[in-house]
Amino acid sequence: MGQDVILIGAGIMSATLGTLLKELVPDWNITVFEGLASAGEESSNEWNNAGTGHSALCELNYTVEKPDGCLDISKAIKINEQFQVSKQFWSYLVNQDLIQNPKDFIMPLPHLSFVYGEKDVAFLRKRFEALSNCPLFQGMEFSDDPEKLMEWIPLIMKGRNANEPIAATKTDVGTDVNFGALTRLLFNHLENQNVNIRYKHHVDHIHRTHGGWEVKVRNLDRGTVERHTAKFVFIGAGGGALHLLQKSGIPEGKHIGGFPVSGLFMVCKNPEIIEQHHAKVYGKAKVGAPPMSVPHLDTRFINKKKSLLFGPFAGFSPKFLKTGSKLDLVRSVRPNNVLTMVAAGTKNVPLTRYLVQQLRLSKEQRLENLREFIPSAQIEDWEIVKAGQRVQVIKDTATGKGTLQFGTEVISASDGSLAALLGASPGASTAVSIMLELIGKCFPQHLKAWEPKIKEMIPSYGVQLVERPELIDQIHASTAKGLGLR
Numbered sequence: 001m002g003q004d005v006i007l008i009g010a011g012i013m014s015a016t017l018g019t020l021l022k023e024l025v026p027d028w029n030i031t032v033f034e035g036l037a038s039a040g041e042e043s044s045n046e047w048n049n050a051g052t053g054h055s056a057l058c059e060l061n062y063t064v065e066k067p068d069g070c071l072d073i074s075k076a077i078k079i080n081e082q083f084q085v086s087k088q089f090w091s092y093l094v095n096q097d098l099i100q101n102p103k104d105f106i107m108p109l110p111h112l113s114f115v116y117g118e119k120d121v122a123f124l125r126k127r128f129e130a131l132s133n134c135p136l137f138q139g140m141e142f143s144d145d146p147e148k149l150m151e152w153i154p155l156i157m158k159g160r161n162a163n164e165p166i167a168a169t170k171t172d173v174g175t176d177v178n179f180g181a182l183t184r185l186l187f188n189h190l191e192n193q194n195v196n197i198r199y200k201h202h203v204d205h206i207h208r209t210h211g212g213w214e215v216k217v218r219n220l221d222r223g224t225v226e227r228h229t230a231k232f233v234f235i236g237a238g239g240g241a242l243h244l245l246q247k248s249g250i251p252e253g254k255h256i257g258g259f260p261v262s263g264l265f266m267v268c269k270n271p272e273i274i275e276q277h278h279a280k281v282y283g284k285a286k287v288g289a290p291p292m293s294v295p296h297l298d299t300r301f302i303n304k305k306k307s308l309l310f311g312p313f314a315g316f317s318p319k320f321l322k323t324g325s326k327l328d329l330v331r332s333v334r335p336n337n338v339l340t341m342v343a344a345g346t347k348n349v350p351l352t353r354y355l356v357q358q359l360r361l362s363k364e365q366r367l368e369n370l371r372e373f374i375p376s377a378q379i380e381d382w383e384i385v386k387a388g389q390r391v392q393v394i395k396d397t398a399t400g401k402g403t404l405q406f407g408t409e410v411i412s413a414s415d416g417s418l419a420a421l422l423g424a425s426p427g428a429s430t431a432v433s434i435m436l437e438l439i440g441k442c443f444p445q446h447l448k449a450w451e452p453k454i455k456e457m458i459p460s461y462g463v464q465l466v467e468r469p470e471l472i473d474q475i476h477a478s479t480a481k482g483l484g485l486r
Contacts, residue, residue, distance in 0.1 A: 002228075012183045013431055015182075054079055093189070106485070256394065260317060267308070391424070
């Protein structure tokens with residue numbers, strides 16, 4: 001029997017889309033195929049991402065300085081609003097008792113931006129002034145006073161050169177999010193809603209049929225091949241999504257490539273040091289470094305235990321997934337995207353040079369980077385952990401052929417019967433907004449009927465929060481209560 005919906009990949013995106021659809025149309029038949037043995041094991045896993053509830057409170061790369069010296073804060077506003085949407089949906093699920101124990105996946109945590117040097121201090125002051133005028137960022141504090149900074153970030157200030165210009169901004173409404181735990185909670189909920197979740201089932205191929213799609217699935221335990229059909233297919237397979245999008249043959253998937261970037265974090269092993277820091281602190285990427293290289297020192301809550309991570313350090317592997325194949329990159333090159341890929345290679349020589357430099361770093365050199373945040377850091381207190389693979393989208397845009405994109409993007413068939421999610425950060429934090437965008441693209445005929453339910457789940461749906469300060473206050477209060485963030 002055919003399905004209404006097939007979701008490929010058991011990460012945060014499929015979990016979010018499946019949960020939304022089950023609330024909107026409970027009687028639809030949904031099947032999920034995941035190649036690994038459990039949910040949330042690739043990009044969504046808590047050790048494979050930074051766990052930041054991305055809302056532009058501290059991430060300096062979301063506010064861009066224009067040539068005339070003015071700051072463009074439009075991206076910061078957009079990402080903040082998207083995270084408010086995610087918090088509303090999660091709060092709705094908790095309030096409806098569809099998932100429990102929000103502290104298992106979200107914790108309140110101050111978000112700080114930290115810079116040093118006259119130029120970056122001036123930039124941070126300018127950023128603070130620009131964001132302070134926006135109601136989404138009310139409550140943000142700025143200080144260049146070493147005594148105040150010692151209160152905020154004692155571990156970072158201890159042993160620091162007193163003559164160096166330094167500054168920080170601080171916001172107390174930030175969060176640490178365990179997206180692996182959230183993904184598992186959502187899939188447990190979907191199983192209770194009679195969603196058919198098939199682990200250790202790898203989708204090998206996908207092709208169009210009359211009235212929908214057929215997916216060819218390999219049962220990895222038995223070695224058998226199954227064929228399943230559905231009216232709608234979502235490819236939420238992380239780095240594996242590009243290959244399946246290409247196999248679907250839809251025109252919208254042509255002239256798109258992918259560039260894989262791996263990541264490493266330094267993880268603190270010393271409980272005494274871990275207890276001295278309680279914040280997510282983001283710095284400024286070095287000149288010429290890509291956006292994903294922004295250094296940050298993060299308090300994390302993983303398996304109900306406080307941890308401390310620093311990074312990321314970029315690396316390169318031709319794999320599109322941690323559990324992928326070294327032939328992934330080669331297999332993604334097709335006749336329709338080879339020129340796009342070549343153009344990207346010639347345009348991104350600085351990125352290639354940066355990745356080579358990062359790959360050659362010794363543990364001692366990584367420690368020197370850490371000491372820019374923690375001057376007293378000792379090598380025996382830290383170990384290296386490999387994080388997830390991210391596949392950055394390469395496509396032809398108005399600015400030229402082979403443009404490397406650093407965000408997330410939904411690619412959908414013209415008839416709305418298939419969609420794929422490509423790209424990386426700030427992905428998981430904005431999953432609900434991205435899936436609502438997908439629903440609007442792929443199910444326009446249902447949107448009017450579904451709108452009341454969507455507004456019940458997400459009161460700000462269809463509203464620009466930045467223009468409604470009173471609604472921002474209401475949402476902050478209701479989500480803080482629902483998610484235990486007070």
